[in-house]
Amino acid sequence: MSMKGFDHGNRGVGVRDHQLILPSVVCSTRVSSRIAKEMSAVTFAHQHGCGFIGNDVGRITDYFAALANHPNVSSTLIVGLGCETLQGNELADKLLSKNASTNYLVTQESGGVEGTVNLGISAAEELRTKYPSPEVALARLHLGIDISNESTKIEELVVALTEVGVDIAVAAVHKNSGLNFSDLMEAGVHVILSFPDENQPASGFPLIPTINVASNSPLHLALTNDFDLTSTATTTEIIEKIYEVVNGRLTKVEEIGAGEIIAAREVRSV
Amino acid sequence: MSSASNSLKGFARSDGRWGLRNHVLILPLHSALCATARKIADESNGAVAVSHDWSGEADADFERIIKTISGFAANPNNFATIFITIGTPNELMIIELAKKLGLNKYEVLNVAQLGSMGKIADVGLTLANSLVKEAAAVDRVSAPWSAIALGQECGGSDALSGITANPALGVASDRLVELGSASVLGETTEILGAEHLLAARAITPEIGAQIVEAVARYERSINYEGIDMRGAQPSRGNIEGGLTTLEEKSLGAAKKAGSAQFSGVLDYADQVPKSGLYFMDTPGHDIEQLTGFAAAGINIVVFTTGRGTPTGSAIVPTIKVATNTTMALAIPDLIDLNAGTIADGLKTLDEVGGELFDLILEVANGKETRAEAGLHHEFSLSRMYNTVIR
Known part of the structure; x- marks a missing residue:
C-alpha cells in the first residue's frame, strides 16, 4: 500500500x-x-x-x-x-x-x-x-496504539500490522488516553489508534491524527458519530482506515478540530 | 459595616452576591469537550469558554478540582453557565456542588444524550446566543460596596514592584476594605519570608498562626519532594528585573495587601466572605491563582506586573498595573494603569492609589480592561499531587 x-x-x-x-x-x-x-x-x-x-x-x-x-x-x-x-x-x-x-x-x-x-x-x-x-512517499509507518480500555484485544491486529511492515508503539500505562497520547507523541508516532476507556469519549492529540475505536459501552454506543470505527470493526477494516487516514482522510477528531495536550507533572506549582 | 455606594452598579444575584459582569460561560466538564466549548464561544455573540486538562479522573486532587470548576461556574459574574458533559457521576457532582455555591442560571448539554460533538456545537451555539441576548437585556442596579470582592495578584515582579504598583494596590485595597468590600491576598509561595509581618496584622493570634502555617505547609509539601522551594524564588525573570532575594520579593509582594487587618485565612478556592481583608492559600503560578480567585467568587482582580503580562480570566476583569514606565510604554496594550509615575517622581503613592481606586470602580461598572478586550481567557486547574504516575 x-x-x-x-x-x-x-x-x-x-x-x-x-x-x-x-x-x-x-x-x-x-x-x-x-x-x-x-x-x-x-x-x-x-x-x-x-x-x-x-x-x-x-x-x-x-x-x-x-x-x-x-x-x-x-x-x-x-x-x-x-x-x-x-x-x-x-x-x-x-x-x-x-x-x-x-x-x-x-x-x-x-x-x-x-x-x-x-x-x-x-x-x-x-x-x-x-x-x-x-x-514524498512514507517508507515506513510508525503507529501508536492507546489502550485505555483494558478489555481491548490487539494481538491479531498487531500480527497483521507487523506483516504489512508497520512499526508499533503501545501505550497502556494510563486509563487516561490523554496521558497515553503524550507518551506516544514522545515516541514520534505518525498516527494514533485509540481504544478509549468505556467511560471516556473519543479524543485526540493536536499534531497526530487519532483514530478512535469504540467499545460497546452505553456511552460509546450513544456517541457512535464521534468514533471512526465501531466495536465490531474487523482487523482488515481497522488497517484500511489507518491507510486512509495516513493518505489524508481526516479523523472525526480532526474534523471537529479537537485535541488537547495533557502533560504530566511531578510537583505542584509554586 | 457595608455602606451604600452612590456610584457602584452591578448585577444582583438571587443568593445576595453581586456580579460585575454578566457573562455566559460555556464550561466543558471533560478535556475532550473543550474544543467544542471553544468553538461555541468563538462563533457566539460574546459567550466565553475555558479549556482544561481534567478527564474525569477521581485521583488525589479530585476534591480540589471539582471545588475549582464548580466555584468557577458559580462565580457571580456569570449570568448563565452552559455545562457540557458526558454525564458521568463525577461531572454531575460538579453541577450539584455549583448549585450549593450559588450557581445562577444554568443549562446542561449532555453529549451522550445529544449523540455527538457536532450536535453539541449546534445546540450550544443557539443556546449561547439566546442567553447572551437575555444577559444583555439586564440592567445594572445600585450596589453596596460589599458587592466588590477584589483579588490581589502580582506576576513578573521587578525591583519597583514593592515601591510603586504593589503599595498603590495596598492603598486602593485599604480604602475598599474600609468601605465594606472584600479584598484577598494570595500567592503563598510569594510571601515566604514576610509571613510574620502579615501574621502580626491578623485580628486574632489564631488567624496570624494560620497565615504562618499556610506558608510552612506549602514549603513542607515542596521539601517533601526533595526540592528547595527557595531555589525557584525569585524567578529568573524577577532577577533580570532587579530583584535580589526571596525576602525582597516577598516583602514587596505583601505590600499589595495595604495595612488593613486580616480577618481570616481561606484555603484554595474557598468562598470569600462579603467584607474584610483575607489571605488565601494559592500557588504563585499566575493562572492557577487567578482561577482559584474566580472559583472563590472574587469578581474583580488587580494584577501588578514589572515585566508585563497579557493574561486574564474569561469571567473576572483583570486590571494590569505596571510597576515601571519603561515597560508601560514598551508594551502598552497590556497595561491599564502605570504606577511607574511614582518612581518617576511625577505622582505620589496616594495619588496613584487613588487613581487605581477610581479605575477599580470604573471597571467594576463595566469599563473593559486590556485583558478583556484581548480575549485573554487563561484557565488552569491547580493540582497538589504527581500526575506522572496517574
Missing part, C-alpha cells in the same frame, strides 16, 4: 503538514492561538512553563522539544512571554541544533500583544516560504 508523506527534513517524513505555534508558557497561549488561526497552524492551550520546579522543568522542556521535533511538524514558531522559568530562546536553541526551521518570539520584547501577533505572522510565513514540505 502506498503512503503519502511530507518531507520535514531532520524531523523525518510526516503524514500531516502542520506548522506548530508553540507557546512556551501559559501566558502566551492566547497570542499563539491568534497567530495559529491566521496561519491555519496548530497550537494548543496548556498551563506549563512557569511557576514550576524540580524535575518538571526538564520534563516539560523535553516534552515541548518532542512536540516541536515531531515528524508531522513542518516548522515551529515558539512564542514566549519573557520572564518565565522555561526560556523560549533556550528551548529554541535546543531545537535549532536539530531543525533549522525553528524561530522564536518574546512578547515582552516585541511591543506587546499586537506587536507579537504581527511579528509572529510574518515569522510563521517566512518559515513556510523558507522550508517547504515536498510530498
Whole structure:
C-alpha cells in the first residue's frame, strides 16, 4: 500500500503538514492561538512553563522539544512571554541544533500583544516560504496504539500490522488516553489508534491524527458519530482506515478540530 | 459595616452576591469537550469558554478540582453557565456542588444524550446566543460596596514592584476594605519570608498562626519532594528585573495587601466572605491563582506586573498595573494603569492609589480592561499531587 508523506527534513517524513505555534508558557497561549488561526497552524492551550520546579522543568522542556521535533511538524514558531522559568530562546536553541526551521518570539520584547501577533505572522510565513514540505512517499509507518480500555484485544491486529511492515508503539500505562497520547507523541508516532476507556469519549492529540475505536459501552454506543470505527470493526477494516487516514482522510477528531495536550507533572506549582 | 455606594452598579444575584459582569460561560466538564466549548464561544455573540486538562479522573486532587470548576461556574459574574458533559457521576457532582455555591442560571448539554460533538456545537451555539441576548437585556442596579470582592495578584515582579504598583494596590485595597468590600491576598509561595509581618496584622493570634502555617505547609509539601522551594524564588525573570532575594520579593509582594487587618485565612478556592481583608492559600503560578480567585467568587482582580503580562480570566476583569514606565510604554496594550509615575517622581503613592481606586470602580461598572478586550481567557486547574504516575 502506498503512503503519502511530507518531507520535514531532520524531523523525518510526516503524514500531516502542520506548522506548530508553540507557546512556551501559559501566558502566551492566547497570542499563539491568534497567530495559529491566521496561519491555519496548530497550537494548543496548556498551563506549563512557569511557576514550576524540580524535575518538571526538564520534563516539560523535553516534552515541548518532542512536540516541536515531531515528524508531522513542518516548522515551529515558539512564542514566549519573557520572564518565565522555561526560556523560549533556550528551548529554541535546543531545537535549532536539530531543525533549522525553528524561530522564536518574546512578547515582552516585541511591543506587546499586537506587536507579537504581527511579528509572529510574518515569522510563521517566512518559515513556510523558507522550508517547504515536498510530498514524498512514507517508507515506513510508525503507529501508536492507546489502550485505555483494558478489555481491548490487539494481538491479531498487531500480527497483521507487523506483516504489512508497520512499526508499533503501545501505550497502556494510563486509563487516561490523554496521558497515553503524550507518551506516544514522545515516541514520534505518525498516527494514533485509540481504544478509549468505556467511560471516556473519543479524543485526540493536536499534531497526530487519532483514530478512535469504540467499545460497546452505553456511552460509546450513544456517541457512535464521534468514533471512526465501531466495536465490531474487523482487523482488515481497522488497517484500511489507518491507510486512509495516513493518505489524508481526516479523523472525526480532526474534523471537529479537537485535541488537547495533557502533560504530566511531578510537583505542584509554586 | 457595608455602606451604600452612590456610584457602584452591578448585577444582583438571587443568593445576595453581586456580579460585575454578566457573562455566559460555556464550561466543558471533560478535556475532550473543550474544543467544542471553544468553538461555541468563538462563533457566539460574546459567550466565553475555558479549556482544561481534567478527564474525569477521581485521583488525589479530585476534591480540589471539582471545588475549582464548580466555584468557577458559580462565580457571580456569570449570568448563565452552559455545562457540557458526558454525564458521568463525577461531572454531575460538579453541577450539584455549583448549585450549593450559588450557581445562577444554568443549562446542561449532555453529549451522550445529544449523540455527538457536532450536535453539541449546534445546540450550544443557539443556546449561547439566546442567553447572551437575555444577559444583555439586564440592567445594572445600585450596589453596596460589599458587592466588590477584589483579588490581589502580582506576576513578573521587578525591583519597583514593592515601591510603586504593589503599595498603590495596598492603598486602593485599604480604602475598599474600609468601605465594606472584600479584598484577598494570595500567592503563598510569594510571601515566604514576610509571613510574620502579615501574621502580626491578623485580628486574632489564631488567624496570624494560620497565615504562618499556610506558608510552612506549602514549603513542607515542596521539601517533601526533595526540592528547595527557595531555589525557584525569585524567578529568573524577577532577577533580570532587579530583584535580589526571596525576602525582597516577598516583602514587596505583601505590600499589595495595604495595612488593613486580616480577618481570616481561606484555603484554595474557598468562598470569600462579603467584607474584610483575607489571605488565601494559592500557588504563585499566575493562572492557577487567578482561577482559584474566580472559583472563590472574587469578581474583580488587580494584577501588578514589572515585566508585563497579557493574561486574564474569561469571567473576572483583570486590571494590569505596571510597576515601571519603561515597560508601560514598551508594551502598552497590556497595561491599564502605570504606577511607574511614582518612581518617576511625577505622582505620589496616594495619588496613584487613588487613581487605581477610581479605575477599580470604573471597571467594576463595566469599563473593559486590556485583558478583556484581548480575549485573554487563561484557565488552569491547580493540582497538589504527581500526575506522572496517574
